[in-house]
Amino acid sequence: MDNSVKHLLQRLIRRIPASMLKSTLDKWGRLTAENRKSLDFTQSKWTIAQELVSICEESELTVKHITELEMIYITENPNQGMWHTFQLVDPEDDAHSVELMQFKEQFKSHLSELKRNVSVKIKKHTDEAVWIRVAWGDGLSRPNHLKATYVVHYLQTPYVFVNALSSKHKPLLLQALTLSTKHQQIKAANLSGQKLTALRDLLMRQYQQVFPTKYPSPLPEKLRIEKVQAEASANRHRMAGETFGDGTLPALQSAVFQLETKFKDPTNEAMTQRDEPFICSVKFSSSNLLESLRHCAASGIASTPVTPLLSSIPLKGRNYFVITDNVPTA
Amino acid sequence: MSLLKPFSKLPDLNTANILLVENEEQFQQNLANTLVEETAVTVNVRLAKSLPLPMENDESRPRIDLVVFIINLTSDKSFESAKASLKYLDPGYFLGKVCFMATNARHASVRTGCLDALRQLAVSLHCPLLFAEDQTPEGATSSARRLLTILKVASGLIPNTTALYLSNLTRCTMPPDIDQPSFD
Numbered sequence: 001m002d003n004s005v006k007h008l009l010q011r012l013i014r015r016i017p018a019s020m021l022k023s024t025l026d027k028w029g030r031l032t033a034e035n036r037k038s039l040d041f042t043q044s045k046w047t048i049a050q051e052l053v054s055i056c057e058e059s060e061l062t063v064k065h066i067t068e069l070e071m072i073y074i075t076e077n078p079n080q081g082m083w084h085t086f087q088l089v090d091p092e093d094d095a096h097s098v099e100l101m102q103f104k105e106q107f108k109s110h111l112s113e114l115k116r117n118v119s120v121k122i123k124k125h126t127d128e129a130v131w132i133r134v135a136w137g138d139g140l141s142r143p144n145h146l147k148a149t150y151v152v153h154y155l156q157t158p159y160v161f162v163n164a165l166s167s168k169h170k171p172l173l174l175q176a177l178t179l180s181t182k183h184q185q186i187k188a189a190n191l192s193g194q195k196l197t198a199l200r201d202l203l204m205r206q207y208q209q210v211f212p213t214k215y216p217s218p219l220p221e222k223l224r225i226e227k228v229q230a231e232a233s234a235n236r237h238r239m240a241g242e243t244f245g246d247g248t249l250p251a252l253q254s255a256v257f258q259l260e261t262k263f264k265d266p267t268n269e270a271m272t273q274r275d276e277p278f279i280c281s282v283k284f285s286s287s288n289l290l291e292s293l294r295h296c297a298a299s300g301i302a303s304t305p306v307t308p309l310l311s312s313i314p315l316k317g318r319n320y321f322v323i324t325d326n327v328p329t330a
Numbered sequence: 331m332s333l334l335k336p337f338s339k340l341p342d343l344n345t346a347n348i349l350l351v352e353n354e355e356q357f358q359q360n361l362a363n364t365l366v367e368e369t370a371v372t373v374n375v376r377l378a379k380s381l382p383l384p385m386e387n388d389e390s391r392p393r394i395d396l397v398v399f400i401i402n403l404t405s406d407k408s409f410e411s412a413k414a415s416l417k418y419l420d421p422g423y424f425l426g427k428v429c430f431m432a433t434n435a436r437h438a439s440v441r442t443g444c445l446d447a448l449r450q451l452a453v454s455l456h457c458p459l460l461f462a463e464d465q466t467p468e469g470a471t472s473s474a475r476r477l478l479t480i481l482k483v484a485s486g487l488i489p490n491t492t493a494l495y496l497s498n499l500t501r502c503t504m505p506p507d508i509d510q511p512s513f514d
Contacts, residue, residue: 225362228378228387233355299355300379301407 006053008145009066013049016073021048024076028069030061067121067145071133074150075125078196081163085191085199086174088158090184096156098182100124103155106180107132114172119143129154136169149173152196153181159189159203161196190320193253201250202290203317208246212238239304240297243311249290255319257282257309262325277325290314332382336422339393345372346485347392348477352400353411355379357433357464361400364474371487373478381415395485398429398477400462401448403440409448416455426493427484428457430502431473433464452502459502 016024022041025031031039035055039048056066074080104122111118117137124130132151135143149169152161160177178186193199201207227233263271263278271278286292293310296302302310313319334349348365350358355377362375374392383391397419402408412430419428430452435445452459460476463469480500484493 224366224373225375225377228349228376228383228391231384233379 005063005066008063009053009056010049011146012066012070012073013045013052018045020073020077021045024069024073027072027076028065030059030065030068031055032059035059063119063145067119067133067135067148070145070148071121071123071131074133075123075131078152079194079198082192082194083152083161083163083196083199084165085189085203086160086162086177086186087189088160088178088181088183088186091158092182092184095182098155098180100130100155103130103180107176110176110179111172114176115169117141117143119145134169134173136166151177152200153177154200154204155181157204158183159200160186161199163196190318193319195251195253198250198252202252202314207249210238210241210246212242236300236304237298239306240294243297243306244290244294244314249288249294249314251287252289252313252319253287254283254285255289255313256284256321258320258322260322260324289319332385333418333420334381334383334394334397334423335420336394336427341393341395341485342372344487345374345392346481346487347374347376347395348481349376349378349394349397350400351378351380351397351412351415352402353379353408354402354405357400357462357470360464360467360470361474361477364470365478368478371478371482371485373481380411381418383418394427396427396429396477396481397423398431400431400433402433403444403448404434404437406441406444409444413451424455424457426495426497428455429460429477429480430457431460431462431477433462435461449502449504453504456497456501458497458500 013021018041025036025039039051039055041048043051107122108120111120111134115136116139119135119137121133122130123132130153132153133148134151135145135148137143147164147166149165150163151173153159162173165173174186178184189203191199191203259280259282260277263274265272284293290313293302293306293313297304297306297310309321309323312321350361352358358377362377365373365375376391376394399412399415401412430448432445432448434440449459458480460473462473480493480496482488483491483496486492
């Protein structure tokens, strides 16, 4: 095993948290039972890494196996790094019938045509997601496994989530994806964040939706404690629920509004005289942004009905908006 | 303007009615639950976010004996909402039937001058200013007990005492050294 491979394995072990190390190695399944027993997980990670390197050398494991381990770890813990969403548009007539094997072959062949020396690994996860790991090299050097790009695509949906893609390789990856899924184009979907699960749930509407009903709630009995403005409060709660959903919402963590509008303040002559738009960026961040916004609407802090600036976040599944004077959301 | 009037309806026997006004609508629920547990008197609690109260419930609403404004000192909006609601009270309420309750007075994010502004307001209206701790059930219990004392007087259930008389004893006053420069 040469040094770069050892280095890759050590980096990977350092990256995996100590609490998950044993279970990830078991899932990997490349270590024999006695090897697994001999590894003492109470030691420091550095020691474990050293032992693992020697075990892997003995078993003659290669880069291919180590990248497998990395993929298992990332697939089980996708909520790290920064994921960007892309959307495939203009499907061709037979786009619906693209199934897994066909997609895999097409993607690999297209990508290798575009760039030599790329290492591609494709795996189907239990929840219908296709995970792709790409390590980029070029004509002269071997694939760089330290900075691999991860792509998640749900077949039959137009959504693709990408992590750690450099701008140099972006056009190549996007083109390979477009061709292998039989679409004409791919564009940025303006939704990004750290938690892949949240982005996915938001786009695929996998949270509890509330639909407006015409049936009023039954009249409450006469109680000693009565809310005087109960109707207004109930209306606010209902509208907030209809806009954002019910129950636990996907944990979106930020939303950015890029404003390119003219400065409007009648008391400030110097700024309003300028013709150019005033460029400013507003960022909302929270541990669960959608819950915070729903609470703002329900408690009256944000006026109801909810402004389209905020309701576009769950309705259109985006968290990056550019606002200009003529068009509310670009 | 739809003013809330203190003596426009008839009272019920052995009953006291209290209105809790709070912009955040959080602490008022805990207070209400504790207040209705009182056994000597029948306490009816009405919860509102701000005044004016809707005209639709006016018929079914009993005569309100005490109006309590719950103000969260860490939020400017809370204070502004309470000040705006004051306009919708008939002046008759300010003779001992209005009380201010401040929460989070010791919180680090209270803006300087907020507590003083609230004090000035209570002093100018001759109302008591109570401080409450809203995070624990004991805080709700002790605030409810103090409110009940004022409420029983305000609803006329304590002989030889009126709300106006009590308010002379309980009303907020500015401490004499408030104009002195502070030490921090």
